[in-house]
Amino acid sequence: MGRNASFRADVLCLTTALIWGLAFVAQRIGMAHLGPMGFNGIRFALGAAVLAPLAMRSMRYPPPAPFLGDGDPGFPWIGGLLAGAVLFxxxxxxxxxxxxxxxxxxxxxxxxxVVLVPLLGFFLGQRPARGDVIGAVAAACGLYFLSVNEDLSLAPGDGLELIGAFFWAGHVLLIGWLSPRTRALPLAMTQYAVCSVLSLVCAFLYETVTWEGIVGAAWPILYGGLFSVGLAYTLQVIAQRDAKPTHAAILLSFETVFAAIGGALMLDERLGGRGLFGCALMFTGMLVSQLWPKAKGQRAA
Structure with a gap:
């Protein structure tokens, strides 16, 4: 792999992290006009539509392995339903x-x-590395300083994000199991479509969805669908063909930093000294979990 290819891959990884980080800002802005379920439903539908041409094109090639036996056509309906439900x-x-x-x-x-994935893998028979444990402790301490109030209670929004992090970790493990068994792009498109349908059903049941609200949230929706879902996913796939794993881990982790910077610049959000210290601990824990040398068997996994 040439130096130019490696540098280009690093730039693409950092660009992906920037797009994903700023997506948190777009998501907050969009909810000034549209409910959370409606916003997710439309942006994931847009993301699925962006990936559809590439997904259909990839159907020309054989899948990595039959998912349902020798007669498996290779389109990941069942895997997409499972991944889409967890993504939702x-x-x-x-x-x-x-x-x-x-x-x-x-x-x-x-x-x-990032820290939870190897820890949850422990329940699947995957022994976490020492760095995973150290990273988890550092991240947990950081979460305390970032989110726990002086009366030792967790802020409601932060609690929802924490529960969601467990589902994101489960989603990573599920995709890791599905990827060798089916085509990547059709799987991605299907899970986005499933997530969109489930979100839209909830939106029409529990929220008020109006055309004026959709128009008002148009730019955040376009960013969330075209850039965060469609473009960033494609950039990540392209980048990780040439990126060194350690480089990719560090650069993609900057998603969290870009989210904080974007919130400060565009939404006038302030974390304060305690919050910044918590963020530093959490970021350190993420990096330690990703970069700590792992045993040979764990590297192969």
Missing amino acids: AGASLQQVGLLYTTAGKAGFITGLY
Whole structure:
């Protein structure tokens, strides 16, 4: 791999992190006009539509492995339904939580999924590395300083984001299991479509969705659908063909930092000294979990 290819991959990883980080800002702005379920439903529908041409094109090639036996056509209906349901849970908790917390705090708490993935893998027979445990402790301490009030209670929005982080971690584990068994782009498109349908059903049952609200939230929806879902996913796939794993881990983790910077610049959010210290601990925990040397068997997994 040439130096130019590696540098380009690093730039694409950092761009992806920037797009995802600023998406937290767009999500907060959009909910000034539209409910959380309606916003998610439309943006994930847009994301699925963006990926549809690429997903259909990838159907020309054989799947990595039959998912349902030799007669499997390779389109991930069942996997997409499962992944879409978990994605819906994580995205819904994140979006509702943003009604009661800042974009910066939501970004950092959601980013805990990086630490939770290896810890949840323990229940699947995957022994966590020492760095995973150290990272989890650092992240938990950071969460305390960021989100726990002086009366030792967790702010409601932060609590929803924390529960959502467990679903994001579960989603990563599920995708990790599905990816070797089906095509990546059709799987992504299907899960986005499933998440969109579930969100829209909830929106029409529990929210008031108006055309004026959709028009008012048009720019955040376009950003969330075209850029955060469609473009960033494609950039990540392209970047990680050439990116060194350690570089990708560090650069993609900057999503949380960009969320905090975006919230401060665009929404006038302030974390304060205690919150900034908590963010620093959480970010350190994420990096330690990703970069700590792992045993040979864990690296292969």
